[in-house]
Amino acid sequence: MARVVLTAPFDARFFGGVGELEIPASDLFALVRALDLRAPGFALAVEEGGLLAVDGEAAADWSVALRDDAEVLVVPRIAGG
C-alpha cells in the first residue's frame, strides 16, 4: 500500500483537499491509473505538469517497482529558462 501525499494544485483540484491517500500499486504508472479512476483528469494533469517523488527522491522512471510502504509525493514540476 503506497502512501500518496498530494500537494497544491493537484490536491484541491482532484481530491477535495484530502492531503493523503493509501493506494495499492505495483509501480507509478499503476498508481497514477488508480488515482485517475478516482479523479478523472488527474493522469493527464500530472503528465503535463507534475512530478512524482518516491521516498524523498524525484522519480525519473515510472516503471520501477514500488515498495509496499513507499511514500509518493505529488508536486508540480518547475519550469526554467
Next chain:
Amino acid sequence: MKMAVSTTVNGDPRAFLCEPGETLLEALRGTLGLTGAKEGCGTGDCGACTVMLDGEMVCSCLVLAPEAEGRRVETIEGVAEGSDLHPVQRQFLEHGALQCGFCTPGFIVAAKALLERDPDPSEHDLRYWLAGNLCRCTGYDKIVRAVQDAAAEMRQQARGDAA
C-alpha cells in the same frame, strides 16, 4: 535602379551592385557574403555590425552601401592574418570573454581600433570606448580583461619589434 560600387574589402578589390538605400551591412552580409558583422538592432545602438571604413570605426547598419565607393572596408573576417589570430582574438579565447559569441565580432573590431590609437588605455577609457557595443551574456568583465591583456601583449610585441 541599382548602383555600382567599387571598394576594397579586407585588402581585396570588390565591385558590387546595390540599391541606393541599401546599408553597408546589408551589402556585406548579402551580396558580399561576409556574415561576420551581425545585425542586432539596425539603429546603431548595439555595435554588433562594427566595421572600419577608411580606418574609422562605424556601425555598418548606419552607412549606406554606396558610401563605400572608393574607400577601404575592414571587417571581422580581415582581423586575423591568414590563420594567425590577432592578439585581441586570442585573448578573447584565453579569457572565455564570449558566451554566445554574437556580439564578439563587433567587440573585436572595436577593441582592435582602440588599441591602434591608444596602446595602453585605462580601464575607464576602455569601458567608455566599448560602451557602444552591447553584450548581454558576460557582464563585460572578461571582455575588459581580454582587451587589457591583448594591449599588454601588443605593447610587448611593439617593444620587441623596436629593439
Next chain:
Amino acid sequence: MNAQSGHNAYRVVGTRPVRPDGIDKVTGKALYGPDQIAPNMLHGAVLRSPHAHARIRGIDTSRAEALPGVKAVITARDFPGQESVTFKGGETSGDRRDIAHNCMALHKVLYAGHAVAAVAATSEAIAREALALIVVDLEVLPHVISVAEAIAPGAPVLHDDMFTEGLEPKPAQASNVSATFTMAKGDAAAAMARAAVVAEGRYVTQPVHQGYIEPQACVASWNSDGQGQIWCSSQGHFDVRNLTAGILNLPISSLRVTPLEIGGGFGGKTTVYLEPVAMVLSRKAGRPVRLAMRREEVFAATGPAPGSVFEVRIGADADGRLVALEMEFWNQSGAYPGNTLHGGCATALGAYNIADARATGWDVVSNFADTHAYRAPGAPQSAFAVESCIDEIALKLGMDPLELRLKNAVKPGDPSPSRLPHGAIGYIECLEAAKASPHWNTPVAEGESRGIAGAFWGNYGGPSTVAVSVASDGSVAVTTGSPDIGGSRASMAIMAAETLQVPYESVRVAIADTASLGYSMVTGGSRTTFATGKAVVDACGQIIDSLLARGAQLLGVEPGEVAWRDGAVHCMAAGREGEKLDMAAIAGRVHQFSGPVSAEVQLNAQGYLPGFGVHICDVAVDKETGFTRVTRYTAIQDVGRAIHPDYVEGQLQGGAAQGIGWALNEGYVFDGAGRVDNAGFLDYRMPVCSDLPMIETIMVEVPNPAHPYGVKGVGETSIVPPLAAVGNAVSRAVGKRMRDLPMAPEVVHRALAGA
C-alpha cells in the same frame, strides 16, 4: 574557496581550455540564425497589429498578392485549426492553440505587434512593400496593461473562455486571471501575530526583456510530399520541431530542424514565433523562405519576463529567527497565460527555514506580448520582495544582514518548498564565503552604501540523448542535442576527456540536428552541463567497457585481467603487466568485432539540486540627480563543481549584469495605446560596458552526489539576488526602502526629495 575534497584528483575537470567553437566565433565564421541562406530562397516579412486589442473583421491580401515579386501571402486561415491541447515536452509544454495563435492571430489581436499576416517575396524590400498593401479591418477594443487594469471589475477580457484555474468551484465568469497557486505550511497568520518584528511592503517590477543580441530568424522549406526542414537558432531545436509540427499537424519526424549557433536566449528562445509562419509561406510558395525579426519586433512580439506586484510580510522573533511569511503576488503576464507562479512561490519559501509560511500567486493576462521564460522565471521578482524585507528586519533588529541570513538559511535535510528534504545544498557555505570575501571585509567607501541578498533557484534535469563514438584513429566524437549558448561544448569535451583519460583536444563535440539523434530537452532550467553532461559521462563509461572487452580478447586474456588507464587498455595478467592497447589499436578493428566502437545514452536526469547564491553590491547614489552607479559587485554561488571555471564565472557575471539592469534601468514603457514605447536598445537601456565595474566571483563547490563530477546547474541562480542586492544598497543610501523597479534616476530623486 574552490578547494573541496577530491578536486585535485581531476586532470581536465576544473581547467580552462579554449572552447572548441572559439576560433569560428572570434573570426566571424560561426553561422547564427540570421546568417543562414538556402538556394532559391525567398524573403519574408510579418505584418503586425498596431493596436493592443482588436477584433479582426477581415483581411484583404489581394493587392499584396498582385505586387510583382510576391510569391505568397498568408493569414491565420492558412494554418490548420487548433484545439486547446497541452503540448508535452518538458519545459516547452504549453497550450498548442495559444502558441499557434501567438504566431498568427486568428479572431483577435491581443497586443500591438501581434502577427496578422505574412508575405514571402523575391526580396525583403518587396516583402515589406507588400505588407503595406494588406488591408486589415480591425475593430479596436479597449485594452489593459497593468495588473490593476486587468483585474478591475468590468475590465475588457482578453480570452472569453478563460476561467481562473486553481479556484474551486470553477468561476462562473471569464476573467483575465488565468490561474492561482498557493504554497503553504503551518499557520502563517497566527505566527505573524506572535512575531517581534515585521517587515512588510508592496513591491512592484515592470516587464523586462531577455535582451539577447541576436534577433529571431529562420529559414524553412516545406515540400509537397509533407517533409520539411528548418534552420534556426534556438535553445532547443527538438522542441522547435515538436511545437512547429504540432501547430502544422505534421508528423514530428517529417520535420527536420538543424540548429545554428545561438546568439543568446536566456529563456526567450525556448518557443517558436517565426518557424511555423515560414513553413506555411514556404508550402504556399514552393520555395525556401527566410524570416528574420527586426529589433522592434523582438521587443514588441517576443516574450519578456512578466512584471509583478508583490504584497509581502515577514516576521521574526527578537533574536532574528524568521517565524512567518505571508505573500500574495500578481504576475503581469502578457497576452497568454504565464508560467511563473510556482517559481515565485518556491523562491519565497526556498532559502530560509520559516515554519509558518503562505505564498499565493495570481497569473494575470494583459495586452502586451506573451511573456516567456527569462533566467529563473518568476524568481528574481519574488526574491526582490523577500530579500528586501529581510534587509529591513536586519535594520530593525540592528543585526548584521549576513548573520541574519546565516541564522535562518536552509541546510541539507531541511524541507525544500516541494516538501522533499534538501540534498547536498550549499547556501550556508555561500554565506560563509561571502563573510570571508575581500568585498565584505572592505569597509564601505565614503559616500557609498552596501547591499547584500541571497537567492534560491530550483534548477532542472530532464531528458537528453547523447552519442559518443571512437574513430579508427582513436579520436573521439561526442554528439549531443543540446544547443550551446555559453560554452557547453567545452564542458562536454572536458567531461568526456576526464572520463576517458584522454587529452581535451582529442575529443570533438557537435550538436546534431533532429534527424540525427534522439530527443533532448531545451538548453534551459540550468540543465545542460548537469543532464546532458551526465549522459556524456555515462556514454564514455560504455565506451570504456566496450574497449576493455575487445582489448581483453585482442590480448588473449580474461576480461578481469585488463584495466582502463590513461586512455588505453592495460594488461594486468601476471607476467604481462607492461602490455597495453591504445584506442586506435582497438577501435580500428571494426571488421573483427561486432561493429564500430560507439555508445548512445538516453536518460531522464534526476538528482538535480537547487542553486544558492549571495551577491554583495556597493553603490554610489548621486544625491542631486538620483543617478546610481554600481561601484563594486561580488557574486558568490554554489556551483557544485565548475567543469570549465571561465564559463561558470561567466554565468555568474552575466546573470549579475542582467539583474543590475533590471534593478536600475530596464522596464517596458507603454504609451496610451498600449504600444511598447521603448522598443529599441537606445530607449530600453541595458547595461553597457561603462555602466559596470568588474564583477568579482566566488565559486563555492559543494558537489552534487547525483552527478559523476558533482555538477549543479549554474545558469539561472545568478539573476535572482541582484534586484534586492542593488535595492538594499540603494535603500540604505537613500534612507528609505526602495520598492519599485527600475530604480531609475527620477525614481531615486523623488525618494531623496521625499525622504
